[in-house]
Amino acid sequence: MSVEEFSPEIEQVYEQLKKEAEEGGYHLNPDKQFTLRLIQGLLTNEKRFGYRACPCRIAWGEKPKDIDIICPCYYRDSDLEEFGACYCGLYVSEEWIKGKVPRKSIPERRPAKFAIEGYSESKPSDQTGQVPNRLPYPVWRCKVCGYLCARPEPPGKCPVCKATKDRFERFM
Amino acid sequence: MNLTRISGTNKKHRVTLYALSTCGWCRRAKDLFNANNIEYDYIDVDLCVGEEREEVINQVQKLNPRVSFPTIQIDDSVVVGFDEERIKQLLEIK
Numbered sequence: 001m002s003v004e005e006f007s008p009e010i011e012q013v014y015e016q017l018k019k020e021a022e023e024g025g026y027h028l029n030p031d032k033q034f035t036l037r038l039i040q041g042l043l044t045n046e047k048r049f050g051y052r053a054c055p056c057r058i059a060w061g062e063k064p065k066d067i068d069i070i071c072p073c074y075y076r077d078s079d080l081e082e083f084g085a086c087y088c089g090l091y092v093s094e095e096w097i098k099g100k101v102p103r104k105s106i107p108e109r110r111p112a113k114f115a116i117e118g119y120s121e122s123k124p125s126d127q128t129g130q131v132p133n134r135l136p137y138p139v140w141r142c143k144v145c146g147y148l149c150a151r152p153e154p155p156g157k158c159p160v161c162k163a164t165k166d167r168f169e170r171f172m
Numbered sequence: 173m174n175l176t177r178i179s180g181t182n183k184k185h186r187v188t189l190y191a192l193s194t195c196g197w198c199r200r201a202k203d204l205f206n207a208n209n210i211e212y213d214y215i216d217v218d219l220c221v222g223e224e225r226e227e228v229i230n231q232v233q234k235l236n237p238r239v240s241f242p243t244i245q246i247d248d249s250v251v252v253g254f255d256e257e258r259i260k261q262l263l264e265i266k
Contacts, residue, residue: 044194056196059218
């Protein structure tokens with residue numbers, strides 16, 4: 001199989017994602033050709049929709065319906081934990097890199113309903129009602145990586161996984 | 173539904189690939205078929221619009237209720253995801 005050539009833009013995004021991943025304790029897939037193809041897919045989706053929808057999932061092109069599958073997706077960390085790789089294979093675990101887990105495509109975790117109808121919010125958990133109303137600030141939770149912070153507004157960008165502000169929910 | 177046929181010398185099985193043009197695993201499936209001269213039909217579902225998109229998503233849903241990609245039909249079997257071993261077994265290739 002011949003080695004493909006990728007545009008400087010794709011290489012540049014690769015370097016940026018790699019740096020951000022490693023700063024946050026994540027790893028990009030070391031199969032560079034595979035990873036560059038995925039990044040090419042992400043950039044194709046960014047041009048189509050205005051956001052980087054997962055290249056391995058069918059996107060609607062409407063941000064609220066696709067919000068859970070914008071890379072990094074809401075399912076990444078659970079997939080890394082269980083299978084050593086995220087669904088598209090862009091992010092992998094140390095175990096995956098060391099060859100301790102099988103390197104193959106993994107089952108889809110995203111509820112089938114979302115693939116058919118688009119993402120919808122689940123009802124807020126009852127736990128929030130049990131928190132005494134004594135918090136000086138609301139607590140915001142990053143739905144991608146679970147990062148929590150207490151401040152008037154969620155951060156513009158998650159300091160751990162770099163997800164944007166619109167992917168935070170009020171946690172308590 | 174406009175399937176694209178890729179000709180190949182190995183026509184032993186009827187192979188249809190429902191793919192996304194941006195997906196790395198769908199690409200691996202295409203690469204595997206091409207490397208083994210498998211004749212197959214495919215459609216990049218993300219490139220379909222309007223009625224065709226609806227039609228093809230309904231078809232994928234019948235084969236694979238999760239509507240995930242790649243969905244591969246080999247004769248009467250359906251392979252969800254790029255399960256290389258299973259694909260090779262069904263295609264009788266090494």
